[in-house]
Amino acid sequence: xxxxxxxxxxxxxxxERALRILELVGAAPTGLTAAExxxxxGLGQSTTYRLLATLQHEDYLTRQPGEHRYILGxxxxxxxxxxxxxxxxxxxxxxxxxxxxxxxxxxxxxxxxRGDDIAVAHIADSPEHPRIGQLxxxxxxxxxxxxxxxLMLASRxxxxxxxxxxxxxxxRLTASSVTDVATLREQLDDVRxxxxxxxxxxxxxxxxxxxxxxRSPAGRVVGAVSVSVSAKDLPSRAWELERAVRRGAxxxxxxxxx
Amino acid sequence: xxxxxxxxxxxxxxxERALRILELVGAAPTGLTAAExxxxxGLGQSTTYRLLATLQHEDYLTRQPGEHRYILGxxxxxxxxxxxxxxxxxxxxxxxxxxxxxxxxxxxxxxxxRGDDIAVAHIADSPEHPRIGQLxxxxxxxxxxxxxxxLMLASRxxxxxxxxxxxxxxxRLTASSVTDVATLREQLDDVRxxxxxxxxxxxxxxxxxxxxxxRSPAGRVVGAVSVSVSAKDLPSRAWELERAVRRGAxxxxxxxxx
DNA sequence: GGGGCGTTCGCACTATCTGCGAAACGCCAT
DNA sequence: ATGGCGTTTCGCAGATAGTGCGAACGCCCC
Numbered sequence: 001x002x003x004x005x006x007x008x009x010x011x012x013x014x015x016e017r018a019l020r021i022l023e024l025v026g027a028a029p030t031g032l033t034a035a036e037x038x039x040x041x042g043l044g045q046s047t048t049y050r051l052l053a054t055l056q057h058e059d060y061l062t063r064q065p066g067e068h069r070y071i072l073g074x075x076x077x078x079x080x081x082x083x084x085x086x087x088x089x090x091x092x093x094x095x096x097x098x099x100x101x102x103x104x105x106x107x108x109x110x111x112x113x114r115g116d117d118i119a120v121a122h123i124a125d126s127p128e129h130p131r132i133g134q135l136x137x138x139x140x141x142x143x144x145x146x147x148x149x150x151l152m153l154a155s156r157x158x159x160x161x162x163x164x165x166x167x168x169x170x171x172r173l174t175a176s177s178v179t180d181v182a183t184l185r186e187q188l189d190d191v192r193x194x195x196x197x198x199x200x201x202x203x204x205x206x207x208x209x210x211x212x213x214x215r216s217p218a219g220r221v222v223g224a225v226s227v228s229v230s231a232k233d234l235p236s237r238a239w240e241l242e243r244a245v246r247r248g249a250x251x252x253x254x255x256x257x258x
Numbered sequence: 259x260x261x262x263x264x265x266x267x268x269x270x271x272x273x274e275r276a277l278r279i280l281e282l283v284g285a286a287p288t289g290l291t292a293a294e295x296x297x298x299x300g301l302g303q304s305t306t307y308r309l310l311a312t313l314q315h316e317d318y319l320t321r322q323p324g325e326h327r328y329i330l331g332x333x334x335x336x337x338x339x340x341x342x343x344x345x346x347x348x349x350x351x352x353x354x355x356x357x358x359x360x361x362x363x364x365x366x367x368x369x370x371x372r373g374d375d376i377a378v379a380h381i382a383d384s385p386e387h388p389r390i391g392q393l394x395x396x397x398x399x400x401x402x403x404x405x406x407x408x409l410m411l412a413s414r415x416x417x418x419x420x421x422x423x424x425x426x427x428x429x430r431l432t433a434s435s436v437t438d439v440a441t442l443r444e445q446l447d448d449v450r451x452x453x454x455x456x457x458x459x460x461x462x463x464x465x466x467x468x469x470x471x472x473r474s475p476a477g478r479v480v481g482a483v484s485v486s487v488s489a490k491d492l493p494s495r496a497w498e499l500e501r502a503v504r505r506g507a508x509x510x511x512x513x514x515x516x
Numbered sequence: 517g518g519g520g521c522g523t524t525c526g527c528a529c530t531a532t533c534t535g536c537g538a539a540a541c542g543c544c545a546t
Numbered sequence: 547a548t549g550g551c552g553t554t555t556c557g558c559a560g561a562t563a564g565t566g567c568g569a570a571c572g573c574c575c576c
Contacts, residue, residue: 011312013563014533015276019316019333026340034553044535049554054269058277062373068553072341074375075277077396080338082284083330115320117332127385138335271532272564292522302566307523326522 031069097124151197155221289327355382409455413479
């Protein structure tokens with residue numbers, strides 16, 4: 001009996017399947033038909049149609065009139081926006097970022113831990129000094145290549161860092177990206193020493209970034225304040241930028257009390 | 259028997275419950291504890307914990323270390339972004355919007371049908387002429403108050419419009435918003451006559467918007483091209499803007515072959 | 517050392533979900 | 547009209563997967 005290994009381990013099967021359908025449909029630029037979904041998930045058609053009906057009923061999936069393929073629906077958008085709302089910073093904190101942006105004439109970022117991940121909570125930029133293209137409010141990617149990512153990783157111990165890299169990988173984004181774990185560890189150690197992280201062209205060519213820690217009253221690193229500038233400007237402005245992000249991070253720390 | 263009315267009708271119960279949990283957590287700015295979720299959904303704790311474990315395992319939910327409340331996780335962000343990707347327009351279409359923006363010095367929008375809903379697929383704006391604040395790429399809201407919404411609703415018959423309003427409501431956003439169904443019907447009829455929709459301060463105070471239809475080769479209205487300007491500029495620029503959006507819509511129509 | 521949560525575990529029950537097959541539907545081309 | 551093909555719905559019987567309850571466990575705070 002039960003020669004077949006018990007499934008994944010945790011979950012409510014139907015819930016997992018529903019989520020998997022959403023992911024599948026999301027990954028298909030033009031959506032998928034019921035048959036395609038059934039096949040890729042190895043489900044019977046009856047089951048598939050019932051799941052699809054549920055997801056459609058709840059507005060997580062829709063179809064174009066006349067079309068047979070399912071696409072992501074309104075509820076997905078609403079959930080995504082709800083996440084953004086959960087991330088927004090308070091007014092005083094936003095004001096700090098704004099002031100930092102004005103002071104150094106560069107886009108300023110606030111990042112925070114969210115679960116075991118790192119998320120961008122706020123960006124203060126302007127038409128003259130726009131945010132880095134790929135960067136958005138939401139979960140951060142490639143944290144091993146960003147200044148705020150390094151800074152926040154440095155606040156966790158080696159085991160936690162290892163787990164993080166295992167989950168998220170360490171992709172090479174540019175020629176300078178550090179993908180070697182040993183090298184990254186050394187960098188993190190230096191970050192711990194300086195309480196500051198600097199990154200040059202590791203995330204995007206021609207860009208550099210500098211980050212300082214936001215701390216809870218208890219002293220735990222709970223986030224980072226960072227700014228990005230063009231890589232060629234960094235050498236001449238390093239000292240000034242360091243002062244500015246340290247000050248910004250300190251001010252944010254003072255305003256996140258509870 | 260079965261004195262209790264059969265549940266909602268369609269769905270896979272567990273899938274529905276999982277989605278409901280996500281919505282609940284999304285609606286709570288600081289997340290919810292397991293107990294709160296169990297109570298609000300009327301579920302046993304065992305069931306609740308199992309569902310939560312599943313959602314957490316799939317990264318739809320997370321918790322801050324040490325915290326007991328669940329918050330939305332990374333997968334939600336990824337799904338939301340997948341939706342945006344599904345919406346992006348092709349290069350030639352984006353170029354049309356860009357040209358329209360440059361020609362009239364105002365933000366230009368492309369909206370499309372998505373299922374039974376209306377979605378904003380692309381926005382061409384600039385620092386000098388920024389998009390309307392509330393408007394984002396994703397599903398549109400309050401389509402009874404926007405020019406593109408009116409235009410696209412006008413392409414559907416009375417029954418479809420009625421269904422739409424029943425689902426989405428007809429909220430009053432400003433003093434000028436049309437919330438009366440009869441009045442809206444008249445407006446839509448005029449839109450059908452003109453093949454053009456205009457809206458003044460119905461969606462946001464001090465703003466006006468003008469929209470023209472994008473058609474499939476078969477002639478069906480599949481979307482809208484629109485621009486927004488300050489309400490006080492509209493009278494003097496109406497003629498020019500009408501020409502521009504009609505031209506833009508026509509050009510988009512020619513580039514969406516299919 | 518004693519509450520008060522929050523979380524996990526075990527178990528027995530059955531409602532819920534599943535798969536299969538067949539039938540209804542809609543569409544297209546012949 | 548007619549026949550075929552792909553899609554979608556329906557019914558049914560079986561049993562898996564999901565459920566609730568109760569209790570045990572672990573933890574923090576009082």
